Amino acid sequence: MQLPRxxxxxxxxxxRGRAGFTIMELSIVILIIGMMTYTVSVSFEAMxxxxxxxxxxxxxxxxxxxxxxxxxxxxxxxxxLYDLDEHRYRMVTPFLxxxxxxxxxxxxxxxxxxxxxENLKEGVEIERVVISGEPYExxxxxxxxxxxxxxxxxYVVLSQPKYENLFTVEASALTGEIRFHDGVYERPxxxxxxxx
Numbered sequence: 123m124q125l126p127r128x129x130x131x132x133x134x135x136x137x138r139g140r141a142g143f144t145i146m147e148l149s150i151v152i153l154i155i156g157m158m159t160y161t162v163s164v165s166f167e168a169m170x171x172x173x174x175x176x177x178x179x180x181x182x183x184x185x186x187x188x189x190x191x192x193x194x195x196x197x198x199x200x201x202x203l204y205d206l207d208e209h210r211y212r213m214v215t216p217f218l219x220x221x222x223x224x225x226x227x228x229x230x231x232x233x234x235x236x237x238x239x240e241n242l243k244e245g246v247e248i249e250r251v252v253i254s255g256e257p258y259e260x261x262x263x264x265x266x267x268x269x270x271x272x273x274x275x276x277y278v279v280l281s282q283p284k285y286e287n288l289f290t291v292e293a294s295a296l297t298g299e300i301r302f303h304d305g306v307y308e309r310p311x312x313x314x315x316x317x318x
Contacts, residue, residue: 174243193267251279273298
């Protein structure tokens with residue numbers, strides 16, 4: 123019995139599969155990859171604003187805690203300066219730039235050691251700072267942390283105007299504890315019945 127001979131002319135025989143992709147198959151694969159890339163980029167863009175606000179809140183809370191810790195550790199008053207026009211903040215210490223204790227009225231204010239400004243993330247703003255019930259929306263305001271761990275009772279409202287997101291970071295007066303509130307938080311004013 124003789125076996126059939128295979129062709130050596132280079133033409134595929136009936137038992138060989140085709141090699142490569144058709145234009146249609148290639149177009150479908152490219153379309154699927156494009157749709158997946160678009161979906162991932164849209165999802166990422168939707169996450170970024172929330173992450174910028176969250177990061178700004180975490181950074182502000184960390185600076186508030188650090189300012190309180192410095193005040194209690196060094197047994198001196200420390201301050202946090204908010205710049206509402208530029209949407210930034212920084213720690214103000216009781217020390218001189220070159221070392222030594224800052225003495226108000228004796229030393230010039232520009233000789234006081236201050237940390238570098240901490241800017242909020244892009245698109246996040248300080249909408250207002252409320253200190254002991256008094257709201258501030260422009261300029262610079264200073265809050266105090268004393269050696270006992272207490273602080274100027276205040277809260278900071280951070281906003282993302284483009285997305286209408288608001289978040290409040292509160293510093294408790296007696297303990298200096300940091301609390302977080304989604305949206306705008308306003309501490310209720312004490313009533314006469316609270317003291318009976």
